[in-house]
Amino acid sequence: MPVAVKSTKSLTKLDFSGELNIYTASETMDVVKAALKNALPIQLDLSEVSEVDAAGLQILMTIKLHSTLHGVAFNLIGCSEAVNELLGLADLAGFFGEPTVLSGIAA
Amino acid sequence: MSLDESLQIYIMESRDLLEQMEEALLTLEQNPQDEEKINAIFRAAHTIKGSAGLFGLDFIISFTHVAESVLHKVRNGEITIDESLVALLLEVGDFIGKLIDHVAESKTPDADTQAVSDALISRLNVYLSAESDMVPAAEHAATEVAAMTTVDEAESIERVETDCWHVSLRFGVNTFRSGMDPFSFIRYMKTIGTIAHLETMQQGFPALEEMDAESCYLGFEISYQTDADKLAIESIFDFVRDDCEIHILPPHSKISHYIDLIEKLSNEDLKLGEILVKCGTLTPNELESSLQQQATQQAMDKEPIGQTLVNQHMVQPDVVNAALEKQKQVKETKNSESNFIRIDANKLDELINLVGELIIAGAGATLVANKTANSEMTEATSTISTLVEQVRDSALALRMVQIGSTFSRFNRVVRDVSKELGKEIRLEISGEETELDKTVVEKISDPLTHLVRNSMDHGIESAEARLAKGKSAYGTLKLNAFHDSGSIVIEVSDDGAGLNRDKILAKAIEKGLVSAEQSLSDGDIYNLIFEAGFSTADAVSNLSGRGVGMDVVRRNIQALRGTINIQSQPGLGTTMRIRLPLTLAIIDGFLVNVAESAYVIPLDMVVECIELSTADYEASISDQRDFINLRGEVLPYLKLRDEFECKGAPPARQNIVVLQYAEQKIGLVVDKLIGEFQTVIKPLGKMFEHVKGIGGFTILGSGSVALVLDVPRMMQLANIGKNKEQEVVGVN
Numbered sequence: 001m002p003v004a005v006k007s008t009k010s011l012t013k014l015d016f017s018g019e020l021n022i023y024t025a026s027e028t029m030d031v032v033k034a035a036l037k038n039a040l041p042i043q044l045d046l047s048e049v050s051e052v053d054a055a056g057l058q059i060l061m062t063i064k065l066h067s068t069l070h071g072v073a074f075n076l077i078g079c080s081e082a083v084n085e086l087l088g089l090a091d092l093a094g095f096f097g098e099p100t101v102l103s104g105i106a107a
Numbered sequence: 108m109s110l111d112e113s114l115q116i117y118i119m120e121s122r123d124l125l126e127q128m129e130e131a132l133l134t135l136e137q138n139p140q141d142e143e144k145i146n147a148i149f150r151a152a153h154t155i156k157g158s159a160g161l162f163g164l165d166f167i168i169s170f171t172h173v174a175e176s177v178l179h180k181v182r183n184g185e186i187t188i189d190e191s192l193v194a195l196l197l198e199v200g201d202f203i204g205k206l207i208d209h210v211a212e213s214k215t216p217d218a219d220t221q222a223v224s225d226a227l228i229s230r231l232n233v234y235l236s237a238e239s240d241m242v243p244a245a246e247h248a249a250t251e252v253a254a255m256t257t258v259d260e261a262e263s264i265e266r267v268e269t270d271c272w273h274v275s276l277r278f279g280v281n282t283f284r285s286g287m288d289p290f291s292f293i294r295y296m297k298t299i300g301t302i303a304h305l306e307t308m309q310q311g312f313p314a315l316e317e318m319d320a321e322s323c324y325l326g327f328e329i330s331y332q333t334d335a336d337k338l339a340i341e342s343i344f345d346f347v348r349d350d351c352e353i354h355i356l357p358p359h360s361k362i363s364h365y366i367d368l369i370e371k372l373s374n375e376d377l378k379l380g381e382i383l384v385k386c387g388t389l390t391p392n393e394l395e396s397s398l399q400q401q402a403t404q405q406a407m408d409k410e411p412i413g414q415t416l417v418n419q420h421m422v423q424p425d426v427v428n429a430a431l432e433k434q435k436q437v438k439e440t441k442n443s444e445s446n447f448i449r450i451d452a453n454k455l456d457e458l459i460n461l462v463g464e465l466i467i468a469g470a471g472a473t474l475v476a477n478k479t480a481n482s483e484m485t486e487a488t489s490t491i492s493t494l495v496e497q498v499r500d501s502a503l504a505l506r507m508v509q510i511g512s513t514f515s516r517f518n519r520v521v522r523d524v525s526k527e528l529g530k531e532i533r534l535e536i537s538g539e540e541t542e543l544d545k546t547v548v549e550k551i552s553d554p555l556t557h558l559v560r561n562s563m564d565h566g567i568e569s570a571e572a573r574l575a576k577g578k579s580a581y582g583t584l585k586l587n588a589f590h591d592s593g594s595i596v597i598e599v600s601d602d603g604a605g606l607n608r609d610k611i612l613a614k615a616i617e618k619g620l621v622s623a624e625q626s627l628s629d630g631d632i633y634n635l636i637f638e639a640g641f642s643t644a645d646a647v648s649n650l651s652g653r654g655v656g657m658d659v660v661r662r663n664i665q666a667l668r669g670t671i672n673i674q675s676q677p678g679l680g681t682t683m684r685i686r687l688p689l690t691l692a693i694i695d696g697f698l699v700n701v702a703e704s705a706y707v708i709p710l711d712m713v714v715e716c717i718e719l720s721t722a723d724y725e726a727s728i729s730d731q732r733d734f735i736n737l738r739g740e741v742l743p744y745l746k747l748r749d750e751f752e753c754k755g756a757p758p759a760r761q762n763i764v765v766l767q768y769a770e771q772k773i774g775l776v777v778d779k780l781i782g783e784f785q786t787v788i789k790p791l792g793k794m795f796e797h798v799k800g801i802g803g804f805t806i807l808g809s810g811s812v813a814l815v816l817d818v819p820r821m822m823q824l825a826n827i828g829k830n831k832e833q834e835v836v837g838v839n
Contacts, residue, residue, distance in 0.1 A: 025283075032315075
């Protein structure tokens with residue numbers, strides 16, 4: 001499973017791992033949709049993502065846009081090399097409020 | 108479309124491009140000033156490289172890049188095209204072809220390939236560096252400065268400040284489903300330029316609940332620094348152009364173009380303006396002025412925007428005209444492209460198989476209709492069979508291709524071989540619009556190559572020998588094709604020395620192929636060169652050692668139900684004539700009966716039908732005389748009854764079907780003539796492959812089987828060539 005939902009009462013935590021790409025996108029999206037129904041603050045951990053492509057990026061962007069729209073907090077706590085590379089390419093590090101310090105530790 | 112399919116398209120397109128490149132190079136060799144051809148070559152190399160980037164085929168990119176750099180210099184007139192450069196570029200083309208083959212077989216290049224690649228690159232580099240040696244440095248710098256000043260002057264009209272291209276991309280919703288990754292384009296862009304700024308668009312995104320993870324919502328605004336021209340940047344997006352919105356603005360573009368862009372993507376307009384500022388494409392002032400202009404424009408709404416800008420001296424009219432012209436051209440090429448579709452050959456085969464079954468089923472229906480003697484039913488079935496016939500013809504026409512492309516490939520062969528042999532040989536091609544079945548074209552290419560090489564090697568003499576004989580110094584090789592009674596004829600002729608009849612005969616006797624006592628016609632002796640193991644000893648060269656002997660040539664042609672013969676005149680030249688059936692699948696047949704069995708003769712070969720008179724029949728029994736007098740001409744015939752060893756007595760009235768093939772006439776004696784019949788030729792099983800005179804079978808409407816006669820083989824059986832040479836000559 002490319003995404004594990006570890007929610008608490010006050011937080012929806014999504015741990016992504018492995019391949020986050022077009023092959024897993026549909027499955028991942030279903031999980032994400034179900035997990036985000038509760039309008040709790042969102043925390044993403046991308047430090048275990050080995051591969052990410054445009055389809056994967058879209059999911060992340062949708063989550064971020066969703067949080068902005070509903071006014072819930074969004075927090076990215078870790079990024080793998082692969083994610084960093086793509087965010088750099090798409091110049092979206094600022095958009096996600098990428099934790100440069102944290103990613104440094106994670107990597 | 109999956110990635111695999113796109114890759115297949117890439118492979119096919121690259122091969123087409125390489126062919127065009129080769130053709131252009133050969134033209135250039137004759138006429139080095141032809142700028143259009145230089146551009147064509149450059150474009151071909153460029154497109155191959157560009158598209159390779161999409162698939163991450165780095166070995167193609169890195170090699171083609173060097174070639175492209177050389178071509179770039181050629182295009183700018185910095186290097187002049189000469190014979191050795193053309194030769195090198197031809198090799199480069201071949202090598203790219205090899206790399207494409209690697210891709211097709213999904214292999215990566217091995218060490219050998221790499222070595223060839225390195226060797227070619229170092230030879231190409233000679234041109235890249237030699238150029239700077241030729242022009243003294245100072246002078247070079249001076250021209251450069253001069254060039255820059257002119258550019259500056261041209262650029263001094265009001266334009267935006269940035270020196271970056273602006274690329275605006277909105278990917279189509281099905282981009283992922285087509286197997287494309289938007290970032291592969293971005294990554295590729297980075298290899299031929301620098302992305303100064305990239306903004307990922309968030310506008311197109313749906314709400315979380317409506318998001319379909321397999322649809323693409325991405326869009327980018329990119330500020331891009333590169334030396335590539337617009338065409339090159341456009342070509343990056345060749346594979347997604349159809350369903351994506353792509354706008355490319357050159358550096359120092361007129362503000363109007365940005366207004367256009369903003370208008371086109373108007374649902375995002377204000378946001379887009381901001382993004383352009385963000386990308387550094389526009390300064391805030393520029394944005395403001397352009398939005399203002401846009402507003403005024405909408406208020407007036409009378410003059411087209413281009414006009415307004417011209418009036419305001421913002422854009423030179425020439426520039427607008429040029430842009431319009433360019434747009435028109437692009438449109439036109441797109442239109443002509445859309446006239447063709449690529450179809451999987453298997454689909455065509457399937458269609459033709461189905462048409463075949465339809466014909467058989469139709470024949471069954473007609474038979475039933477005739478039996479019931481219901482006139483309405485008969486009429487209906489006859490209408491259907493007319494239509495089926497038309498469907499059959501157009502289905503078969505789909506498979507027909509012109510032989511021209513096969514012929515033009517020989518330009519290269521002739522060029523290379525003549526260089527190798529040190530002979531000057533010109534190729535003349537005619538009848539290139541002649542059409543034949545695609546499968547036949549594919550299979551004829553190899554034998555044809557061998558014949559061409561053979562003619563050049565053995566046929567055409569050296570320049571000195573030619574001059575001594577009073578001929579022109581250069582030899583001429585002709586390729587010709589035409590249709591003739593249901594077959595296609597392909598001729599390879601040279602104006603060389605002709606075949607040496609005595610030498611061939613002596614050799615054949617020595618090899619034990621014929622005995623010294625046999626009396627043979629010239630044609631028979633020439634045909635001996637097609638025997639296995641035959642080679643005139645003093646004529647062996649490295650060209651003949653290609654593994655395809657003349658016997659293989661003949662076998663290949665026979666496998667296509669074709670024949671080959673040779674005409675030669677000592678001192679004047681040789682003509683080799685290949686005759687092939689037009690199609691391998693469905694023909695118009697002529698149905699006849701012999702002793703209760705049905706046979707089909709290809710209708711195209713049938714000339715007429717006559718009665719075998721009792722007198723002639725009796726003569727054939729009493730004196731073994733198997734020919735008749737047909738209006739003063741001798742017509743030899745074969746009795747199918749005897750040929751197929753049918754039992755029982757012949758009917759009182761027998762008929763002769765007169766056939767013509769390869770300028771010979773022959774009669775076949777049959778019991779009963781039935782009539783025209785659409786024939787779907789089915790191959791015989793392995794067991795019957797060697798039955799002589801039968802080319803296949805077909806299924807009649809009644810469900811019974813009819814054998815299809817192989818007329819060329821029948822003629823050989825009749826041995827007309829050998830025993831009746833004199834009479835046959837008389838016939839024609």
